[in-house]
Amino acid sequence: MITGEALRRRVIRRKRRDAVFHGIFLMCALAGVAVLFILLLDVVKKSAGWLDIGFITSFDSRKFEEAGMAAGIVGSLCLIAIAAPLSFVLGVATAVYLEEFAKPGRINWLIQTNISNLAGVPSIVYGLLGLAIFVRYLGFGRSVLSGGLTLTLLILPIVIVASREAIRAVPAGLRHASYALGAGKWTTVLRVVLPSALPGMLTGSILAVSRALGETAPILIVGAVTYTAKLPQSLFDSFTAMPIQIYNWTGLPKEEFRHVAAAGIVVLMIVLLSVNALAIMLRNKYSGKR
Amino acid sequence: MQYNAPVKTESSPYAGRTGLAEWLAPKILLAVSLLSIATTAGIVVILLTESCAFFQEVSIREFLTNPKWTPLFASRNFGVAPLVAGTAMVTAGACVVAVPLGLGCAIYLSEYAPERVRRILKPLLEILAGIPTIVYGYFALTAVTPFLTLIFPQIKLFNALSASIVVGIMILPMIASLSEDAMSAVPSVMRDAAYALGSTRLEVALKVVFPAAFSGITASVVLALSRAAGETMIVTLAAGALPNLNFNYLDSIQTMTAYIVQVSKGDTPRGSIEYLTIFAVGLTLFAITFLMNILAKFISERFKEEIR
Helix, strand or coil, X not given: XXXXXXXXXXXXXXXXXXXXXXXXXXXXXXXXXXXXXXXXXXXXXXXXXXXXXXHXXXXXXXXXXXXCCHHHHHHHHHHHHHHHHHHHHHHHHHHHHHHHHCCCCHHHHHHHHHHHHHCCCCHHHHHHHHHHHHHHHCCCCCCHHHHHXXXXXXXXXXXXXXXXXXXXXXXXXXXXXHHHCCCCHHHHHHHHHHHHHHHHHHHHHHHHHHHHHHCCHHHHHHCCXXXXXXXXXXXXXXXXXXXXXXXXXXXXXXXXXHHHHHHHHHHHHHHHHHHHHHHHHHHHHHHCCC | CCXXXXXXXXXXXXXXXXXXXXXHHHHHHHHHHHHHHHHHHHHHHHHHHHHHHHHHHCCHHHHHHCCCXXXXXXXCCECCHHHHHHHHHHHHHHHHHHHHHHXXXXXXXXXXXXXXXXXXXXXXXXHHHHCCHHHHHHHHHXXXXXXXXXXXXXXXXXXXXXXXXXXXHHHHHHHHHHHHHHHXXXXXHHHHHHHHCCCCHHHHHHHHHHHHXXXXXXXXXXXXXXXXXXXXXXXXXXXCCCCCCCXXXXXCCCCHHHHHHHHHHCCCCCCCHHHHHHHHHXXXXXXXXXXXXXXXXXXXXXXHHHHC
């Protein structure tokens, strides 16, 4: 038999345990945020004094005072100029097929299972694929084209998933209205579904681009060069990219290059944050309109 | 209610160009969709054919049982075990860091956090998830390792511990957000029933929500561990290039991914045994992560049935 006093004590104990664990769970949640701030502060502090206009406009150098990121910035832009439009067109086409035309069946199950599996393949394996197919088999060499195509395949699953969600969010009423006017399926997709889903698809694709901008391993395998003093002139020229330069500087023995690397990271993070901000602005601008 | 598009008939207005487009478009879209299958097929075929060439020179038996991996030395050994051990060490270490923190974070977000706090915390975790791995690698080498040196003076400059911790931080947001999804999917009537019996939030979280979401949580952990196993830049920069079977976290190790990077940085001629090794190692890595992803999918599908 539990007396009133014992019951009261037990309730107090249970409440206290709840409060203690509330604190522990909150600490867990804040741990990640704390690391984020330490990491950003650390990098910004180490880059102080090393980041100026000259760093962005000059080429890499064996002397740490003169090392710059121009080749990496242009190289990353070239990679994105190939990967972004290609992955957008291919990804949207796949998403439209799966959402609008596919009938349940073996092929479609296969395509869908495939896409979710592809999203889980380590990025370095895409590098091996690019090395064997684009660099060697198709003979594109260790070129900016090989790197761009490899990144295209890498971000394709992300674009497909985002585009499918955007298409699914298009209200059924819009489609019905189009059908009611006698439009066919493809006309409806082209004139009604795609314009309405475009902001969502663009947002997803921009986020995929920001993923591609930060990828190091696959383009390292495909053969980005760590040191170059020229910009790619054609699709078949050798290239470097921002993360590749950061990787190179981090690995150099001279302590000063750590600061150069930190400056490089700050530039990369600023580019990534601007790209993400663009995606968020796009989402906010159009999300209220429906 | 599902409405279908009007069907084309003899007398329908879909003649000429529009009709052609209506007929052609699905076929072109299907062809493009098959590209994703071609990518998977490409990965499997490339890894298998190049590995076959490798296994003509090195027996599968040696690959699996030789305890040494020294393909770039004069006396060559092709035992993949040290590389797999390196990957397993980093994955296990990351698990120790990320699972408690990630689950704590998920429970906080799903059961405790007021809406206002959630709206600040979730985007911050998304930023953490969006940081490129090269930046984490830099952080591991230039901030975490020097800090660890204060605690373990005998630690090597390149060591498994620093890489494991940072890989753990990298997968933390993934575990937190996927587990939170699983916990949020638990029907609120189950929570309400427990609250009605006088449970505290802790008891609801640990005795009702956690068990109900358990398979979903497990799936998220397995998926995150597969990410950790495939992680490349953190281990390349911070864990070293010394494949061994000592299982010492304070020592240099080498993972499968770091080995692939090490070889591709040099200019290895096509067809040489060094060039082939990276595909054999890549195949091993692909097989391991593929099995983990399948396992996660299997578990999470069971979870969806349980919740229903």
